[in-house]
Amino acid sequence: MIPVALPGGNFYPMLAVSLVCLATLLTWIAVLCTNRLARTRLRARPRSNAAAMLALAVIGGIYPARLALRWVDSRQAAADQAAHTVVLDGPRTLTGIDMPAGTRLMVRLPGRPDTFEAARFPHPVPVGGIPVASLERYLAQSGLREFRATGASATLPEDETAEGWRCTRGHKVEFKADGDGALRFSSCHLAAGNKMNGQLLPAGTWVALRHGPRPATDFQHVDGWLLRTDGSEPSMVAGMPLLKADLRLDRGRKLVWFEGSLGTEYTLGPMTYPAGTRVATASATVAGARPGDLVFSPSRGRSAGRNDGDDVPSGQSVLQAPDGAVRGVMSNRAAGVLDVASIGTTP
Structure with a gap:
């Protein structure tokens, strides 16, 4: 959000009073120029009339002075913008980007x-292998008069494919800069039609490429893709309807970890979970967990039904195998779950 300095509460009333005083003064002068009786009355009380005219002139001068300052400021702003605007008169390569003639740069x-912060192209230009209509770079100073790009965002002319994902033109595409300054795809919002394990992903899902080692006990930091779904309609993940789900995929786009909130009631084995229940891939640090196991945690004020035992209240978590076998019931702390209010919907 761009901060905007708003004028004080008395600014516009002051301008209105100034305009009234200016109009009164000009009308008075016009009457004096055309009416002999008015001039006679003015000479009868010269000091008081002169003081009144001076007061009207001082207060009435605020309005034209404000207009003059605004005009000067606009001229200065236009001059500054012109000084920082470059239009390429021929093709040119800047920071590894081939730009056509007519490209408009804000430097x-x-x-x-080469210090451009924004570029608008006359036709789509490939950046990081993705055709873009405009580009905005994030610069960091690396020397006295030297700058380097730390990242960039771009607008798409239409839905485009990046790293196998179909990105929507309705949101900006983000890039990160490599060590050599080259821009590489970082994240975007997905258009309709993208799939994961044969399941359609909702339009608007945010996808980002994450780099880093894959700790044996922490799939949340796997080297690969991070996806975040949004919207009021649940998405099917591992056969479960989830709201606001975070998904971790490896480089081969295999789902290795997820977390979300059940959008509807869900039954697995002997357990029936209400909408709003948190569900996540079980960490290897959870006692008794095996690869592929799930952790279900009822939201505050709710409980999970169990047809072969006691219900599981909020504050407790259930460790279950994908086939429904209950491996154990434990506290949220033991399951590595924070006690937070439900983010899902209630039936």
């Missing part, structure tokens, strides 16, 4: 096209 330093 950090006048006369230095």
Whole structure:
């Protein structure tokens, strides 16, 4: 959000009073120029009339002075913008991007096209292998008059494919800069039609490429893709209807970890979980957990039904195998679950 300085509460009333005083003064002068009787009355009380005219002139001068300042400021802003605007008169390669003639650049330093912060292209230009209509770079100072890009965002002319994902033109595509300054795809919001394990992903899902080692006990930091679904309609993940789900995929796009909130009531084995129950892939640090196991945690004020035993209240978590076998019931702390209010919907 861009901060905007708003004028004080008395700013506009002051301008209105100034305009009234200015109009009164000009009307008075016009009457004096055309009416002899008015001039006679003015000479009869010269000091008081002169003081009144001076007061009207001082207060009435605020309005034209404000207009003059605004005009000067706009001229200065236009001059600054012109000094920081470069339009390429021929094809040129800047920071590894092939730009056509007619590209409009907003530069950090006048006369230095390589310090551009924003670029608008006359036709789509590939950046990181993705055609974009405009580009905005995030610059960090690396020297006295030197800058380097730490990342960038771009607008798409239409839905485009990036790293196998179909990105929507309705949101900006994000890039990160490599060590050599080259921009690489980082994240975008998905268009309709993307799939994961044969299941359609909802339009608007955010996808980001994450780099890093894969700890044996923490699938949340796997090297690969992070997906976050949004919206009021649940998405099917591992056969479960989830709201606001976080998904971790490896480089081969195999689901290795997920977390979300059940969008509807869900039954697995002897357990029946209400909407809003948190469900996640069990960490290897959870006692008794095996690969592929799930942890279900009822939300506050809710409980999970069990047809072969006591219900499981909030504050407790259930460790279950994918086939429904209950491996154990434990506290949320033991399951590595924070006690937070439900983010799901209630029936």
